[in-house]
Amino acid sequence: xxxxxxxxxxxxxxxxxxxxxxxxxxxxxxxxxxxxxxxxxxxxxxxxxxxxxxxxxxxxxxxxxxxxxxxxxxxxxxxxxxxxxxxxxxxxxxxxxxxxxxxxxxxxxxxxxxxxxxxxxxxxxxxxxxxxxxxxxxxxxxxxxxxxxxxxxxxxxxxxxxxxxxxxxxxxxxxxxxxxxxxxxxxxxxxxxxxxxxxxxxxxxxxxxxxxxxxxxxxxxxxxxxxxxxxxxxxxxxxxxxxxxxxxxxxxxxxxxxxxxxxxxxxxxxxxxxxxxxxxxxxxxxxxxxxxxxxxxxxxxxxxxxxxxxxxxxxxxxxxxxxxxxxxxxxxxxxxxxxxxxxxxxxxxxxxxxxxxxxxxxxxxxxxxxxxxxxxxxxxxxxxxxxxxxxxxxxxxxxxxxxxxxxxxxxxxxxxxxxxxxxxxxxxxxxxxxxxxxxxxxxxxxxxxxxxxxxxxxxxxx
Amino acid sequence: xxxxxxxxxxxxxxxxxxxxxxxxxxxxxxxxxxxxxxxxxxxxxxxxxxxxxxxxxxxxxxxxxxxxxxxxxxxxxxxxxxxxxxxxxxxxxxxxxxxxxxxxxxxxxxxxxxxxxxxxxxxxxxxxxxxxxxxxxxxxxxxxxxxxxxxxxxxxxxxxxxxxxxxxxxxxxxxxxxxxxxxxxxxxxxxxxxxxxxxxxxxxxxxxxxxxxxxxxxxxxxxxxxxxxxxxxxxxxxxxxxxxxxxxxxxxxxxxxxxxxxxxxxxxxxxxxxxxxxxxxxxxxxxxxxxxxxxxxxxxxxxxxxxxxxxxxxxxxxxxxxxxxxxxxxxxxxxxxxxxxxxxxxxxxxxxxxxxxxxxxxxxxxxxxxxxxxxxxxxxxxxxxxxxxxxxxxxxxxxxxxxxxxxxxxxxxxxxxxxxxxxx
Numbered sequence: 001x002x003x004x005x006x007x008x009x010x011x012x013x014x015x016x017x018x019x020x021x022x023x024x025x026x027x028x029x030x031x032x033x034x035x036x037x038x039x040x041x042x043x044x045x046x047x048x049x050x051x052x053x054x055x056x057x058x059x060x061x062x063x064x065x066x067x068x069x070x071x072x073x074x075x076x077x078x079x080x081x082x083x084x085x086x087x088x089x090x091x092x093x094x095x096x097x098x099x100x101x102x103x104x105x106x107x108x109x110x111x112x113x114x115x116x117x118x119x120x121x122x123x124x125x126x127x128x129x130x131x132x133x134x135x136x137x138x139x140x141x142x143x144x145x146x147x148x149x150x151x152x153x154x155x156x157x158x159x160x161x162x163x164x165x166x167x168x169x170x171x172x173x174x175x176x177x178x179x180x181x182x183x184x185x186x187x188x189x190x191x192x193x194x195x196x197x198x199x200x201x202x203x204x205x206x207x208x209x210x211x212x213x214x215x216x217x218x219x220x221x222x223x224x225x226x227x228x229x230x231x232x233x234x235x236x237x238x239x240x241x242x243x244x245x246x247x248x249x250x251x252x253x254x255x256x257x258x259x260x261x262x263x264x265x266x267x268x269x270x271x272x273x274x275x276x277x278x279x280x281x282x283x284x285x286x287x288x289x290x291x292x293x294x295x296x297x298x299x300x301x302x303x304x305x306x307x308x309x310x311x312x313x314x315x316x317x318x319x320x321x322x323x324x325x326x327x328x329x330x331x332x333x334x335x336x337x338x339x340x341x342x343x344x345x346x347x348x349x350x351x352x353x354x355x356x357x358x359x360x361x362x363x364x365x366x367x368x369x370x371x372x373x374x375x376x377x378x379x380x381x382x383x384x385x386x387x388x389x390x391x392x393x394x395x396x397x398x399x400x401x402x403x404x405x406x407x408x409x410x411x412x413x414x415x416x417x418x419x420x421x422x423x424x425x426x427x428x429x430x431x432x433x434x435x436x437x438x439x440x441x442x443x444x445x446x447x448x449x450x451x452x453x454x455x456x457x458x459x460x461x462x
Numbered sequence: 463x464x465x466x467x468x469x470x471x472x473x474x475x476x477x478x479x480x481x482x483x484x485x486x487x488x489x490x491x492x493x494x495x496x497x498x499x500x501x502x503x504x505x506x507x508x509x510x511x512x513x514x515x516x517x518x519x520x521x522x523x524x525x526x527x528x529x530x531x532x533x534x535x536x537x538x539x540x541x542x543x544x545x546x547x548x549x550x551x552x553x554x555x556x557x558x559x560x561x562x563x564x565x566x567x568x569x570x571x572x573x574x575x576x577x578x579x580x581x582x583x584x585x586x587x588x589x590x591x592x593x594x595x596x597x598x599x600x601x602x603x604x605x606x607x608x609x610x611x612x613x614x615x616x617x618x619x620x621x622x623x624x625x626x627x628x629x630x631x632x633x634x635x636x637x638x639x640x641x642x643x644x645x646x647x648x649x650x651x652x653x654x655x656x657x658x659x660x661x662x663x664x665x666x667x668x669x670x671x672x673x674x675x676x677x678x679x680x681x682x683x684x685x686x687x688x689x690x691x692x693x694x695x696x697x698x699x700x701x702x703x704x705x706x707x708x709x710x711x712x713x714x715x716x717x718x719x720x721x722x723x724x725x726x727x728x729x730x731x732x733x734x735x736x737x738x739x740x741x742x743x744x745x746x747x748x749x750x751x752x753x754x755x756x757x758x759x760x761x762x763x764x765x766x767x768x769x770x771x772x773x774x775x776x777x778x779x780x781x782x783x784x785x786x787x788x789x790x791x792x793x794x795x796x797x798x799x800x801x802x803x804x805x806x807x808x809x810x811x812x813x814x815x816x817x818x819x820x821x822x823x824x825x826x827x828x829x830x831x832x833x834x835x836x837x838x839x840x841x842x843x844x845x846x847x848x849x850x851x852x853x854x855x856x857x858x859x860x861x862x863x864x865x866x867x868x869x870x871x872x873x874x875x876x877x878x879x880x881x882x883x884x885x886x
Binding site: 002004066067068069070071072073160167168170171172174175176177178179181182184185188189191192250251252253254255257259262271274275277278280281282283284285286287288289291292293323326327330354355356357359360377380381383384385386387390391411414415418419432433436439440443444447448451 | 473480481483484487488490491492493494495497498499501502505508509512684685686688689691692693696697705706709710711712713715716717718719720721722723724726727728732733734735736749752753756780781782806809810811812813816817819821831832839840842843846847854857858861864865868872
């Protein structure tokens with residue numbers, strides 16, 4: 001049975017267990033003189049039985065579904081004759097995809113070596129076995145645990161307390177999933193990053209000014225050795241982010257100031273949601289806009305005044321990214337400006353300052369730490385933004401500060417290195433994870449600093 | 463006295479400049495808002511301007527003579543014969559009849575006006591109605607993409623028309639007689655991706671998006687609500703709880719592409735799950751949207767006044783009963799609103815899905831959680847990268863569909879908030 005169907009079956013079994021548990025508690029209660037002699041309401045006996053039935057079964061199902069693919073792959077590869085056994089992880093993944101193509105019928109069995117065809121049969125057989133075993137195991141665990149739970153129902157049993165503590169633990173594990181996700185991120189990038197540094201020296205990655213990850217595919221191929229210096233990528237990322245911030249900060253900040261200090265309720269009610277719409281537009285749409293409208297416009301404009309601009313200029317990607325970030329800056333600054341106590345405003349205005357003087361000399365300095373925090377958050381978003389730069393910035397890793405030239409960014413390189421088929425062992429693939437690790441660390445630091453600033457500032461007036 | 467007098471005078475003199483500054487400052491604010499709104503308007507105008515033609519298809523209506531001899535077919539129920547038969551010839555002949563000045567030498571030029579898939583349409587029609595063999599039928603077919611581009615964009619700059627002058631004259635003439643015509647592009651909504659822009663549709667991507675969103679919603683809503691309940695109602699004040707909170711806040715700001723790396727390393731390489739399937743996409747998007755849902759659900763729980771809790775506790779309810787019977791129902795509208803906004807975010811997300819292989823060229827509409835699939839934003843990305851302008855038009859049209867989904871989801875969230883949320 002497929003995992004999805006099995007999931008449904010388990011849910012059905014849990015409902016059945018609920019019915020049995022409910023019925024048994026009532027039957028037990030009747031000779032005692034009604035359900036008021038039970039320790040808990042019949043509902044809780046039923047719920048307890050269904051939790052007993054469902055939780056172990058679901059755990060088994062999840063573990064099985066998660067690991068069966070890997071186990072089957074290892075078994076199939078292990079069964080290959082010695083001369084076909086893969087030497088590296090890259091070969092292994094090639095072989096596996098060949099075998100699974102044969103198994104699924106995409107590649108006729110006559111076209112491959114006999115052992116591969118046998119392995120494909122074996123793969124099918126193992127999958128079938130795994131499905132049957134999984135079904136048998138999950139159903140028997142559900143029935144057995146449900147039966148045990150049902151058997152243990154006694155009038156003295158405090159089912160409510162048990163159900164509630166199980167639920168509490170469930171809630172806790174959902175909250176702890178956040179930690180698990182972080183751990184998962186750290187492990188997945190850290191592990192590959194260490195392997196990357198085993199192949200490419202530390203110094204080359206951090207201080208190299210060349211980035212061309214095209215390594216030779218075959219050992220005898222004549223190709224560039226491949227250079228992994230991340231400086232051009234980081235300068236490219238910084239250039240585009242800087243352009244984005246030059247657009248987003250003045251526009252976002254000024255609109256926040258106007259909306260919070262000058263605009264009437266009606267204007268604010270219309271403009272604010274419109275600005276927030278900019279934040280809700282998917283980044284792929286911005287990428288489309290940048291690549292197909294803004295970039296040609298900029299290169300035409302530059303050509304008409306006699307400057308040469310690349311058709312994938314950093315300026316186009318940066319400007320559109322800036323538009324995307326405007327609502328981010330404006331809503332954060334809006335919050336901070338509104339948090340400045342009214343007494344400061346009143347005091348300044350009472351002394352005869354104009355509204356703009358109050359804003360510039362009193363409110364803005366008071367709100368500055370919070371605004372800086374918001375800007376840092378926006379920077380971290382600009383650095384991690386992917387689709388706009390993938391579509392509108394180029395692939396050439398130029399070390400330049402000219403916004404009209406093509407630059408590439410960290411995220412663009414991660415996507416380019418990891419889309420399509422890849423061998424999992426080459427320095428090229430591992431480099432993507434190393435870049436991911438750098439990106440994660442950079443955004444994490446920015447966020448931590450930004451949140452600290454924002455929090456510290458808030459305490460001043462609360 | 464004179465000193466004060468002169469100071470007041472100074473202030474009075476500076477007033478003009480100060481008021482000017484005030485007006486300038488105000489103008490900066492208005493300009494800033496105008497820039498932002500202009501960007502929004504330009505973006506929408508650009509997408510709509512580029513894409514509205516994507517909702518039209520160009521068709522040609524022909525009187526096709528289904529002559530068995532031309533098609534090398536004498537029994538339309540025989541599957542083998544149907545496979546071997548020539549369905550292009552009757553179309554070419556029918557079109558040549560409509561163009562009186564065409565000679566035998568123009569045959570190839572005329573053939574190039576008809577969509578390569580038109581013969582498939584004809585075969586399918588004949589397969590469904592074997593009795594049509596030997597009759598003449600009036601049927602409508604897609605034109606070739608080059609004709610489609612010419613009919614829609616003859617005057618537009620930036621579109622390269624691949625037809626030659628003679629073909630253009632024919633198309634003009636056929637169009638004036640109504641044989642070549644544009645109509646609502648149902649192909650766009652009923653098909654999967656294709657190498658031929660005229661045949662390419664978004665149904666495959668929409669279904670892929672729906673499947674992925676289903677997985678995301680089914681996992682992230684219950685888990686997010688449960689986590690929020692734990693953190694708001696049950697968590698003890700200790701270092702571990704703080705650690706969880708720090709993690710959630712940081713995850714909310716981690717770039718989405720990092721979640722793609724996580725999905726690739728953990729779900730695909732560690733667990734050996736298949737690539738490009740909605741389940742893995744849904745899992746990755748779940749991890750990505752969870753922080754958003756947890757944060758908004760916590761805000762919703764916080765907004766339920768303590769008096770409700772106290773009243774329930776006073777009636778003897780246990781802590782869990784207070785939460786599940788009283789707090790949760792009252793916080794539900796806020797939680798739903800937050801989740802819909804989180805879902806809208808996930809629906810527009812592209813980057814992490816690129817890394818787990820949902821960028822494959824997939825013609826078939828997926829029909830299960832473990833089928834290879836792509837999603838709407840990725841489809842936009844794929845088409846936008848095509849050098850063919852006919853695909854760019856489809857990409858814009860697909861963006862409009864995507865934006866329509868997102869706007870209606872956000873509208874639903876706003877409506878829910880207005881309708882159900884209670885102010886205490």
